[in-house]
Amino acid sequence: MRISISDTAKLRALIDREARNAGFDAVAVTTPDAIPQAPERLAEFVTDGFHGSMGWIAETLERRGKPTTLWPEVRSIIVLAMNYGPDHDPREVLAKRDRGAISAYAQNRDYHDVMKGRLKEIAGKIVARAGGDVKVFVDTAPVMEKPLAEAAGLGWQGKHTNLVSRAHGSWLFLGTIFTTAELVPDAPENDHCGSCRACLDACPTDAFPAPYRLDARRCISYLTIENKGPIPHEFREKIGNRIYGCDDCLAACPWNKFAQAASEAKLAARADLREPPITELLRLDDTAFRTLFSGSPIKRIGRDRFIRNVLIAAGNSQDLSLAGAVRALLDDASPLVRGAAVWALSRLVPGREFAERAAAALQAEDDEAVRGEWLLPLPKPIEAHT
Structure with missing residues (x-):
């Protein structure tokens, strides 16, 4: 759906304004063809078996790698990010053996519920202003949010494979709005990891066979969340007191020094889940x-x-x-x-x-x-x- 340059600028201003009003910390735009390298990388991930028992990744390989396969009518993809940075180093609890360590993101309300309703509100205002159609996704559909966020300029995929932002470190939830409106895309972000390997060295189970590659089968987040069977014996001692997920690679990122703790009004962490x-x-x-x-x-x-x-x-x-x-x-x-x-x-x-x-x-x-x-x-x- 083509709209005039003037209307495009007004629509983008509306998107930025409504994103801020909805509590998002960053918003940017990219195109559905902006991640041409994603299909090959994803296919390699699956071929190597790094996806473990997450069969849905293999089953949706084609749709994940190419947004237009998921929705042929999409012309622009709006990527929105919400900071969930903790107000402390989440690794502190690891020394308290009688307490459970829960990943920082899971100490809040389910981010799917928090974000989806707000994305729908923004999407509705886009349609009201420009017409056309929209679709909203929050980590529940075959959408590769992290490569799209990098292409949109919100950050870059660090060596731990998560998105890193110069403003928010490694603590960002991502959501997307697919739209038939043709918006001007933002410039992609460059990789600023350099020679740093803090995230790789922080992993208790050596889940990174190489920078930018994750073997989920060795990842504590996978083992404690996605894995439905017994924890493999080789990882049990290394898991320590991590009872849901693992923040070690995220917390080790030096870019976190620029991150601000998430607003309690936006994402209130539950005190009873900090060190249960x-x-x-x-x-x-x-x-x-x-x-x-x-x-x-x-x-x-x-x-x-x-x-x-x-x-x-x-x-x-x-x-x-x-x-x-x-x-x-x-x-x-x-x-x-x-x-x-x-x-x-x-x-x-x-x-x-x-x-x-x-x-x-x-x-x-x-x-x-x-x-x-x-x-x-x-x-x-x-x-x-x-």
Whole structure:
């Protein structure tokens, strides 16, 4: 949909104004053909198996790589960003073994809910002013927001593969508005990572086989959120007390020194999710889990996966006082929970007690994965904190 130069300028001014009014910290425009390198990079990611069990990425490969395949009528793509920068270093909690570490983004309301309604309001005003049609996306459709944001000039994809902004560091939520209006695109942003590899070196599980490449199968965010099965043994100790996601590579980025903490009026972080006690989380049944995480992105992984994560943290805690809560989960209805409870218990009780419990449990346990946990060699004794 072509509009006059004068009308285009007015429409862009409206977009900028409404984006600010809606609480977005940055907005820019690009074209649907601005990311020609994306299909090849995405195909390589999938071919190498780096997507893990996220089959939807492979299934939507063609649509992800080319926006016009998703919606042939699109002529311009408006990319909007919202700062969710924390007011502290989110890695501080990693030293507190009796507390759970939740990724900064998940301490707020679910950003999908926060952003989508606001994007729809802006999109509606675009149609009211210029006509045509629009579509709104917030990380729930096959849209490659980060390459589009880079092409629009909001930042660049750093070596950790996330968007980095000179104004907001690595703390940005992204959303897009596809429109049939032909807007003047903004200039793309250059890469300013230079020789820095702080984000790569910060990764606890070596999830970056090379700069700008992520093997999700080794990423703690993937392991604790997308992964539906047991946490692979090679990563359990490295996960530490991270019970939902991981901020290490983001928090290590030097560009964060220019970032401002997110406005509480816009994205209010929940104080109860900043450093939640592991002992309390272990007691959550399904109802309590849903109540505690109502409106939170954590709710979508379900109680069993979340408790699996908390049990890994308990096993890494060296806190013998958690053994009782762990024992109570050995009879949980979920094999996923039972298996993680076995591993946690093996690290919190004397070898004799564990062996006695294993002998009894193996008489009744019919899940092979859980049986396998009982049969694992016991870990070396560790210094305990009571």
